[in-house]
Amino acid sequence: MKQQSQERQERILQFLGAFTRENGYPPTVREIGRELGIESTSLVSFYLTQLEKQGRIRRDPAISRGIRLVSPWTLPEAHTAQGEVVSIPYLGTIVAGAPLNVEALSGEETIEINRALFGRNLDALFALTVKGDSMIDALIHDGDLVILRQQERVENGEMAAVWLVGREETTLKRVYYEGRQIRLQPANPTMEPIYAPADEVHIQGKVVMVVRRLS
Amino acid sequence: MKQQSQERQERILQFLGAFTRENGYPPTVREIGRELGIESTSLVSFYLTQLEKQGRIRRDPAISRGIRLVSPWTLPEAHTAQGEVVSIPYLGTIVAGAPLNVEALSGEETIEINRALFGRNLDALFALTVKGDSMIDALIHDGDLVILRQQERVENGEMAAVWLVGREETTLKRVYYEGRQIRLQPANPTMEPIYAPADEVHIQGKVVMVVRRLS
DNA sequence: GTTGACACAGAACAAATGTTCGATTATAAT
DNA sequence: ATTATAATCGAACATTTGTTCTGTGTCAAC
Incomplete structure (x- = not known):
């Protein structure tokens, strides 16, 4: 169960990056759910909250498409969001x-x-x-x-x-x-x-x- | 009037690019209106429709933040969206x-x-x-x-x-x-x-x- | 067998967001 | 002066979107 949860979170990250590059804007909670076959927006929201706690994504609360990847490069002191x-x-x-x-x-x-x-x-x-x-x-x-x-x-x-x-x-x-x-x-x-x-x-x-x- | 309209459209393009780079997602119609001091969402929508007709932006209809710049680089045959x-x-x-x-x-x-x-x-x-x-x-x-x-x-x-x-x-x-x-x-x-x-x-x-x- | 934690689902709700409509104002053309 | 067109506005509406709440099922620990 937990492993599937981890795998899903990894898939969310990949989808978030690919979708944003492909479309010019990040996906919504429902679009992420559709991609992963998750019908519940609360579960997607739950995963995103986990990823945020882990520092993998950054969310701007209560606005549409307010999700973006955090992807550090080799310089530890210069954290840049992917695509930044x-x-x-x-x-x-x-x-x-x-x-x-x-x-x-x-x-x-x-x-x-x-x-x-x-x-x-x-x-x-x-x-x-x-x-x-x-x-x-x-x-x-x-x-x-x-x-x-x-x-x-x-x-x-x-x-x-x-x-x-x-x-x-x-x-x-x-x-x-x-x-x-x-x-x-x-x-x-x-x-x-x-x-x-x-x-x-x-x-x-x-x-x-x-x-x-x-x- | 027409000149102000032109200037406003240029300002929209600049704001769209800057906002997207700064936030990782494009602005909404209302955010564009607030930036330009335009209180009417229908006027912003009108401007965006003009810009789309001119090929300056691309819109995905009826979804939030579905606006992105079209910005060709020096290779005429390789059109890339700004930030692509x-x-x-x-x-x-x-x-x-x-x-x-x-x-x-x-x-x-x-x-x-x-x-x-x-x-x-x-x-x-x-x-x-x-x-x-x-x-x-x-x-x-x-x-x-x-x-x-x-x-x-x-x-x-x-x-x-x-x-x-x-x-x-x-x-x-x-x-x-x-x-x-x-x-x-x-x-x-x-x-x-x-x-x-x-x-x-x-x-x-x-x-x-x-x-x-x-x- | 019981309990607690975790994952997941569905529904509801509030807010955000884009579009449409009718009206007004300003400007240009006649 | 009149008419047509363009720009602008405000309101309403429909849809999208994020969040919250409650409940259920599964699994591990005791």
């Missing part, structure tokens, strides 16, 4: 011959990635797809997705998207402040750094993530 | 000294990434975090997230996670079948390939994505 994602503005492509169009940040296109992949600071993130091989010296290939945080200054050694006024070129490099000059160090150690006067280097965002698709 | 993600089993870490534990695929931990980042085939995906520098010859660093598709054979040149029986080592390399041998080519061109008998090379999954966090 960051919605990041997607600005199109990044090419070498133009500065980033960060004015498009309020556009409608976004990309969703699991929140747990990010650190604490989720402000001012935006995403672009790399077009062409001009970022290869950053070990970033054509088609990679790059996620940046909009900031005009980075710490020494951090990778940033920089617009080089003199060259009329956007590039992704590690930035080192050296007096009145900035050294832009390719991630590929076989390549030479670029030196430019600090006022000709416009930092447009710090690279916080690269997503490479291989096929 | 792929839930991929997360198996922990990949280390050099052990084969991948793909038996854990039915475990509970998952990671969600925007569906549009993937190709058509979503079967048998799983994710691991790289631990240590042993994959550096694949240009994959400690802490990177690697997403693989569970398959025992790859096309020539594709990158795979392989378990080398002779060396008792998991490695990520491009795989080339050469007669009775397999050549395992590091992604880093400065490094030498490994040659091994085909029966000592167990392919455990094809690498389809790498996610690198830079801070």
Whole structure:
């Protein structure tokens, strides 16, 4: 009896996740009951109360569809609900011959990635797809997705998207402040750094993530 | 009047997205009305019907919270609803000294990434975090997230996670079948390939994505 | 054999929720 | 000035939905 109860609770969790992903909203108590062949809403409610006590789900009381999974990722301190994602503005492509169009940040296109992949600071993130091989010296290939945080200054050694006024070129490099000059160090150690006067280097965002698709 | 109507519809879309991300379920007609200061549920319903006609949202009729955004990404042929993600089993870490534990695929931990980042085939995906520098010859660093598709054979040149029986080592390399041998080519061109008998090379999954966090 | 706990069922109820209807107001067109 | 259309409102209604209550059956412990 108890084992069947456990199995049913596991099935509820699976159904809850699948239903929510498939429909864009969680199921109702009656929909869960129909899926599991349980005719009694009080029993479903009883199971959900158990799962809530175990920390497996979270319920908002007395509102419709107020059930959601709690699914911790590998970081113990960063509990995220399954499906809890960051919605990041997607600005199109990044090419070498133009500065980033960060004015498009309020556009409608976004990309969703699991929140747990990010650190604490989720402000001012935006995403672009790399077009062409001009970022290869950053070990970033054509088609990679790059996620940046909009900031005009980075710490020494951090990778940033920089617009080089003199060259009329956007590039992704590690930035080192050296007096009145900035050294832009390719991630590929076989390549030479670029030196430019600090006022000709416009930092447009710090690279916080690269997503490479291989096929 | 018409302009206010347009503005209100835009605000509804923004609220719908934000509310759904924040709560795990969409808002009701009345919650939308409260947010916009509209006291009449029939007007909210009217607006939602307009948005549905424009293809901006999708509604499931006569059920609670049956509203979701339609938000195409950059691929015109792959329409995905905002927040529509792929839930991929997360198996922990990949280390050099052990084969991948793909038996854990039915475990509970998952990671969600925007569906549009993937190709058509979503079967048998799983994710691991790289631990240590042993994959550096694949240009994959400690802490990177690697997403693989569970398959025992790859096309020539594709990158795979392989378990080398002779060396008792998991490695990520491009795989080339050469007669009775397999050549395992590091992604880093400065490094030498490994040659091994085909029966000592167990392919455990094809690498389809790498996610690198830079801070 | 008795008792208590647990799982389960059905019904009832209250609240939440979506839809429809008739009416009013504002605006644009004639 | 009149008419038509669009936007808006409030009320009512039907349905959906979550919760509570009472009762029954099963099983384990005593």
